[in-house]
Amino acid sequence: MKESLNYIYKEQKEVSIYGGIAALLGWDQMTYMPSKGSEERAEQLSLVSRLVHERVTSETLYNHLKKLNDVANSLTKKDSLVVTKLLRDVEKARKLPAEFVEKMTRTTSIAYGIWQEAREKNDFTLFQPHLEQIVELEKQYYDYIKLPGHPYNTLLDDYEEGMTVEVLQKEFSILRKQLVELLQTITTTERYQRQRPVPLTLNSIQQKESCSILLKHMNIPFDRARLDISTHPFTTSMGDDDVRFTTNYERGGFFSSFFSTAHEAGHALYELGILKGEYKDTIISNAPSLGIHESQSRFWENMIARSKPF
């Protein structure tokens, strides 16, 4: 049992290092990579994804995990949590052929470069065939994994473990009714109708300065994080002490970059703030839910940055 535990913790640690490497390859592609580096970057990313897949789906890991799962009751709470969650992910990954994982990574990586180009040229037809390929691959992904219920449950589960379309449809229908009512009440008030767009546009340098003031107030620790520029803002993490987020000053106006910076900084603070403790370098230490991630970033964007006192 001790041997099996050692093995699964060592494997999780290595997979987490691979994860940091893949995050850097992706971050660099979206921020600094010269455009012609795209093909080779796709090869680098698909190699890393294959290596991770090989480790995660190895017979040895699977056997150790099954052995541990059989005696889950005699494990500590931590070990038992790690074993259950890891076994679930491993069983999912074992349904995917290695070539499929490599192909998915290569396709989305190449598509990113094309998407950037298509966006710049405002020409969707450039991106369309790549998007079609990705949709096709997502359908194949569904065929491999096939969780019960609505087909989208399979895709949803990667971002919101255990969540289903059935549950969301029920929740959203209640929310929809109440939110539409609330919105109608707001938009018919005299005060709302009096509103005019704020006549404020700043150039890139001014946008950059205003974001830098914002980030100072948000207390971003810049020895553990950094802000860069990308076509579409995003946040990613190379490790516990290295979180990168981006913004974009090119788009018109001032509010777009200001609020997107607040939003991504919210993601960054969430990543930086996850106290890993004894779960460090285990599967449990990853942010568990995209819903919570978005709620943190939306909180900074909407509740704080858009608030009157702020």
Added chain:
Amino acid sequence: MKESLNYIYKEQKEVSIYGGIAALLGWDQMTYMPSKGSEERAEQLSLVSRLVHERVTSETLYNHLKKLNDVANSLTKKDSLVVTKLLRDVEKARKLPAEFVEKMTRTTSIAYGIWQEAREKNDFTLFQPHLEQIVELEKQYYDYIKLPGHPYNTLLDDYEEGMTVEVLQKEFSILRKQLVELLQTITTTERYQRQRPVPLTLNSIQQKESCSILLKHMNIPFDRARLDISTHPFTTSMGDDDVRFTTNYERGGFFSSFFSTAHEAGHALYELGILKGEYKDTIISNAPSLGIHESQSRFWENMIARSKPF
């Protein structure tokens, strides 16, 4: 034979992808990485170096290579060149234990962060213990590899294959005599003595602009390369179409950044200009000699950028 050839080309291709990944990890560490990311970066780099070492030293690769080497006469010129060079490198790598390779990578990676800090604080004592560790590891490296002749031959061979201290001492003693004479002739001329330092200092933004004019004249293809800032200027390559070089605008004056940019851009042009043809993704496609690399960059720096017509 066909099977062995396929195998060694596939392995070289993968090792070259790993090389690109390691280059990005190193580049990012020296340009953009938040300072506290240092520990995790060292782990990422040492994992990649271990993976490369495992592949390069595998029994399977070695057996295929030995088989091919035995029939080198019946191989094409290309295959025979690749086999000979690869076998030499593989035999060298097989003398090194995997733990040593990982330790060397981790140690130098951690040391880089400390060196940056020590340089900023102008405090050598911070860096000293790390430098001592590196010297110790280089001695161990010598013990593992032990090429004939002067101990430094072993270290030299990694940068200038086949070059020895014995050859260099002879060459340098001739050069030294002639160069010292030449220098004395120059420095005693009236014209030389009339020279005064150029009273020109530019701020960072002006330095950046002047370097950008220089790079335009040097025809750097910025869809295959990029310039960034690091503590000490360097050039590295993530792939045939992705070469990164750096400069530093912080140091006093204007000439330091201008000439170092010319120098590194010279390295970048050399990397970008190596026509790989049928040797693409083989061990032969790497720049073969640091001496030639430096001569290209020195040519741009000293012959072109410092020339009167320029």
